[in-house]
Amino acid sequence: MKLIKALGVIFVLLLSVVIFGNPKYVELNDLAIIRGVGISCGEEINLYFQEIIPVKSDNGISYQYEYYQSSGKNINTAFQKMRLKTKKKLYLSKVGFLVTDCTKSNKAIKQFELENIKIYHVQADVFHRLKKIKE
Numbered sequence: 001m002k003l004i005k006a007l008g009v010i011f012v013l014l015l016s017v018v019i020f021g022n023p024k025y026v027e028l029n030d031l032a033i034i035r036g037v038g039i040s041c042g043e044e045i046n047l048y049f050q051e052i053i054p055v056k057s058d059n060g061i062s063y064q065y066e067y068y069q070s071s072g073k074n075i076n077t078a079f080q081k082m083r084l085k086t087k088k089k090l091y092l093s094k095v096g097f098l099v100t101d102c103t104k105s106n107k108a109i110k111q112f113e114l115e116n117i118k119i120y121h122v123q124a125d126v127f128h129r130l131k132k133i134k135e
Contacts (some may be wrong), residue, residue: 034090036098036099037098037114038100039075039108040101096118099120099126
């Protein structure tokens with residue numbers, strides 16, 4: 001009797017996964033792999049993301065970049081606006097560097113849960129420096 005109940009529960013769970021799919025599954029084409037983050041401090045916080053797009057060619061894999069920009073009163077507001085504007089799901093686990101003109105970058109590191117990244121402090125245009133980095 002216990003075996004029949006267990007098999008029934010497993011069947012219902014498998015059926016629900018087949019019907020509704022895995023809710024955390026995201027197609028690679030629907031994923032924006034963010035490689036670099038730029039934060040410019042001023043009256044408003046300007047947030048920039050550099051998405052890396054691998055392109056397969058005859059010579060192997062080359063990379064193209066797409067840039068996203070948002071602004072807000074603080075980092076969290078700018079990030080929420082960015083998520084709403086972007087049609088893709090933002091994937092921040094592969095961030096390799098942060099470009100900022102802010103005096104402190106601790107808030108950004110905590111906000112995006114960044115670890116083992118290079119931090120570039122610049123005096124001028126953060127977006128221009130973000131576009132130059134092709135590591």
